Amino acid sequence: MGIQANDKISKLIIKKYGEFSADTMKRYFLEEFFVGSRARKIDEQDYEAILEQIEKLASAQNLNLEDVDYLGFGQRFSCIGVGDAVIKIGNTTEKVYENPYRIAPVYKQDLKKYERFDQGTDLGLYVSQRAKTEKVPENLTQEMYNLVRDAGGLWLDIKEENLGFVDGKMDFKSIYPNQTDVNESANIDFPEYNGNLFVIDYEDMLFLTPELKQKMLNGEAPNVNYVPRELLKGDYTNDKIYFESFIKKSSKLLKYEMNYQREKGDLTAASKCFSELLKNERQIIQQRYTQEQRYRYGRNTSDIKSPYSIKEIAIQIAQKTNIKAIDRIAEFVRSKIQERRERKSADDKALVTETIDEFKSTTLTVEEIEVGEFEQEKANNNVGRDSKQNLQSTSSIDLEDPFTTR
Amino acid sequence: MNIKENNFSKVCTEMLEVFKYIPDEEFNKIESDFIETIYQEHDMYYNFKFDETKQLEEQNFLPETYDMLAYVYKTYLSNEQEKEAFNGMLFKDLSNQSEIKTEAEIEEKSIVLEENESFFKKIINFIKRTLKTK
Numbered sequence: 001m002g003i004q005a006n007d008k009i010s011k012l013i014i015k016k017y018g019e020f021s022a023d024t025m026k027r028y029f030l031e032e033f034f035v036g037s038r039a040r041k042i043d044e045q046d047y048e049a050i051l052e053q054i055e056k057l058a059s060a061q062n063l064n065l066e067d068v069d070y071l072g073f074g075q076r077f078s079c080i081g082v083g084d085a086v087i088k089i090g091n092t093t094e095k096v097y098e099n100p101y102r103i104a105p106v107y108k109q110d111l112k113k114y115e116r117f118d119q120g121t122d123l124g125l126y127v128s129q130r131a132k133t134e135k136v137p138e139n140l141t142q143e144m145y146n147l148v149r150d151a152g153g154l155w156l157d158i159k160e161e162n163l164g165f166v167d168g169k170m171d172f173k174s175i176y177p178n179q180t181d182v183n184e185s186a187n188i189d190f191p192e193y194n195g196n197l198f199v200i201d202y203e204d205m206l207f208l209t210p211e212l213k214q215k216m217l218n219g220e221a222p223n224v225n226y227v228p229r230e231l232l233k234g235d236y237t238n239d240k241i242y243f244e245s246f247i248k249k250s251s252k253l254l255k256y257e258m259n260y261q262r263e264k265g266d267l268t269a270a271s272k273c274f275s276e277l278l279k280n281e282r283q284i285i286q287q288r289y290t291q292e293q294r295y296r297y298g299r300n301t302s303d304i305k306s307p308y309s310i311k312e313i314a315i316q317i318a319q320k321t322n323i324k325a326i327d328r329i330a331e332f333v334r335s336k337i338q339e340r341r342e343r344k345s346a347d348d349k350a351l352v353t354e355t356i357d358e359f360k361s362t363t364l365t366v367e368e369i370e371v372g373e374f375e376q377e378k379a380n381n382n383v384g385r386d387s388k389q390n391l392q393s394t395s396s397i398d399l400e401d402p403f404t405t406r
Numbered sequence: 407m408n409i410k411e412n413n414f415s416k417v418c419t420e421m422l423e424v425f426k427y428i429p430d431e432e433f434n435k436i437e438s439d440f441i442e443t444i445y446q447e448h449d450m451y452y453n454f455k456f457d458e459t460k461q462l463e464e465q466n467f468l469p470e471t472y473d474m475l476a477y478v479y480k481t482y483l484s485n486e487q488e489k490e491a492f493n494g495m496l497f498k499d500l501s502n503q504s505e506i507k508t509e510a511e512i513e514e515k516s517i518v519l520e521e522n523e524s525f526f527k528k529i530i531n532f533i534k535r536t537l538k539t540k
Contacts, residue, residue, distance in 0.1 A: 267446065274445045275438075281426050282433065308427035308462045310479050314488075316463040317479060318495040320472035326480065326496070329473045332414065337443045 009080070010066040020066065026051075035078050035089055035123065042089070042123070046111045049125060050080070050089060053109070057082040057127065060175050074161075076203075077126075084130050084170040088202075092124030094223035095184040096202045097212075100193035101148055101155075103129050103164070103200050106172040108182045126182075127172070131164025131200050140197055145256045146263065148205065151190055154242045156225060157204035158256055164200045187211055206246075208238045239269075248276045251284075268344070413470055415449035420471045421478075422448050423456040436482045 009028070010020045016032075017024040029047050034040055042050070054068055061083035069081035077090030089111070096104045111123035141160055148155040186207045199205060206225055213232050215221040227245045236244075247253045258273035289306065310317070421444050425433060457465060467475075476496075480489055 271442050271445065274442070278422075278425060278441070278445075282430075285426055286430070306427070306429035308424070309429055310424070310432055310462065310475055311483055313461070313463040313475075314479055314484075314492055315495065317472055317476050318492060320469065321476045321496065323493070323496050325470075325473040326476045329470065329477050330481070333440065333443070333474075333477065336414075336447055337439055340443050340446055341439070 007070055009068045009070050025065065043112065046123065049109060049111055050087065053087055053125060053127060054082055056175060057085045081130055086128055086130040088126040089123065092122040093202060095182065097186045098183045099153065099186055099205065099207060100190050101144065101199055102205055103131060103198045104183045105202065106182065107176045107179050129166055129169055131166045131198055133161060133164040136160050136163045142256060142259055144197060144199060146260050149260050152238060153205060153207035154246060155199065155205050156246055157201055158252060162199055162201045164198055165196050166198055167196055208241060251277055251280045413468060415447055416452045417468055417470045417474050418444045418448035419452045420454050420467050421474055423454055427456060432483055436478065
C-alpha cells in the first residue's frame with residue numbers, strides 16, 4: 001500500500017508501523033516514498049536532506065513533524081506539504097524562468113547524482129509557496145491561458161491540477177536568506193498581476209524573448225521546450241512560432257487557443273485553430289475506427305468503410321426531409337456564407353487600413369526628411385552621436401502609400 | 407419547417423460532430439467556406455454528444471440537421487445523376503408523401519441509375535420493397 005495524497009504522513013506511519021517516531025518516519029520514507037512516475041526510491045542521504053528542510057520549514061511556522069502532509073506525485077515530482085510551504089522532490093531542473101503567473105521555487109538543493117545518464121536522472125529538492133489545488137473551477141484554466149497569452153507567453157501543460165490558489169504569501173527570505181540563484185528573470189516587463197491563481201508547475205511555460213531565442217539557438221537553454229531552429233532563426237512573430245511549434249500539435253492547446261482568439265475577436269486566427277482541431281480530431285477518430293476494425297475482424301485497411309458516411313444514408317436522409325426545407329436551409333446557408341465573406345473582407349480591409357495608418361505614423365514628414373538629410377550630412381562629417389539612428393529612420397521614406405498614390 | 411436562428415446554431419454544432427466522423431473522401435469534397443461558416447455559427451454551449459456505437463442515421467439529431475445533411479449531400483457529395491435520384495426520393499411536402507411513388511417513375515429512374523453506384527440500386531430496391539408492402 002502506497003501513500004495516499006493529502007494524508008498526514010504521521011497518520012500513515014502509525015497505520016503501518018504502529019507508532020510515529022524518528023525511526024519509523026525514516027523507515028517510511030525509505031520504504032514507501034518514491035519519486036515521480038518512475039517510482040524511484042530515495043536513499044538515506046536524500047532522506048537526511050529532506051528531513052532537514054522539513055524541520056526548518058516546520059519550525060519557522062511553529063509546526064511539528066506530525067503536521068507534515070503527503071501531497072501526491074506527478075510525472076516529475078513527489079510533494080510534501082509543510083504548512084504554507086511545499087517541498088518537491090524530483091528530476092533536477094535548470095533555473096526556472098520567473099513570471100508573475102507561476103509559483104517558482106525559493107530554494108533548490110541537489111540530491112542524488114548519477115554518474116551515467118542511463119543510471120537515472122539526477123534528483124533535486126525544491127521549496128516553494130504552497131497553493132490550494134483543490135476545487136479550481138474549470139473555466140479558470142482558460143482564464144490563466146488567456147492571461148499568459150496576453151502577456152506574450154504560452155502555457156503548454158494546461159491542466160486544472162497545475163493551478164492553485166495562494167492566499168497570503170509566506171516569507172521565505174528569513175528561512176533562506178542566502179538563496180538567490182534558483183530562478184532566472186525572463187527580462188520581460190509583465191503587466192501587473194494581482195490575482196491569487198497561479199500555475200504550480202516549474203516548467204512548460206514559455207515567454208519567447210529575443211534573448212531567450214538567441215540562447216536557444218546557442219544551445220544554452222536546455223530547460224526550455226524545444227522549438228525548431230528554422231522558426232527561431234526566421235523573422236517570425238511569437239504567435240506564429242507558438243502555433244507552429246506547439247499549438248497545432250495539441251488538440252487541447254488548439255481548443256484553448258481557439259477560445260482565446262474568439263474572445264479576442266480574431267476570427268481568422270480562431271478559424272485556423274478550428275481547422276487544425278477538426279483535422280486532428282478527424283485523424284484520431286478515423287485511426288481509432290480503422291484499428292478497431294482491424295483488431296476485431298482482421299480486415300485490411302482498404303476494406304474498411306466508415307459507418308458514418310452521409311452518402312450511405314442518403315435514403316434515410318431523404319425520408320426525413322423535403323425539398324422546401326432543403327431550399328430554405330440552402331438559402332440560409334448561402335446568406336451566412338455571404339455574410340461571413342463580407343465580414344472577412346471588411347476585416348481584411350480594416351487590417352490593411354490599420355497597417356497603413358501605422359506605417360504613416362512611422363513615416364517621416366517633409367520637414368523630418370530635411371532634418372534627416374541634414375543628419376546625413378552630419379553623419380558623413382562624423383558629427384553628432386545619434387546620426388546613425390536618424391539615418392536608419394529616413395530609409396523608410398522610399399515606400400509609398402499604395403492607396404493614395406493610385 | 408422553418409429554420410430558426412437559434413436552432414441553426416445548434417444544427418451547426420451537430421454538423422461539426424458529423425464532420426469529425428465522415429470518411430475523408432466525403433469530407434474533402436465539402437467546401438471549406440461552408441465548414442468555416444458552420445464553425446462560426448455553431449453554438450459552443452450546446453452539448454451534443456455523438457454516439458460512436460450508433461450509425462449516422464441513428465444519432466439523435468435535430469430534425470433540421472437532416473435538412474442540412476440533405477443539403478450537404480446534394481451540394482457537395484452527389485453527382486448529377488445521384489442528385490436527380492435523390493430529388494426523386496424526397497417528399498415534396500411532408501403532408502403529401504405519395505408524389506414520387508409510382509412504379510413507372512421508379513422504373514424510369516432505375517434505367518438512368520443502372521450503371522451507377524451500388525447504393526443507388528439499394529435505393530431503388532428499397533423503394534420497390536416499400537411499395538410492394540403497401
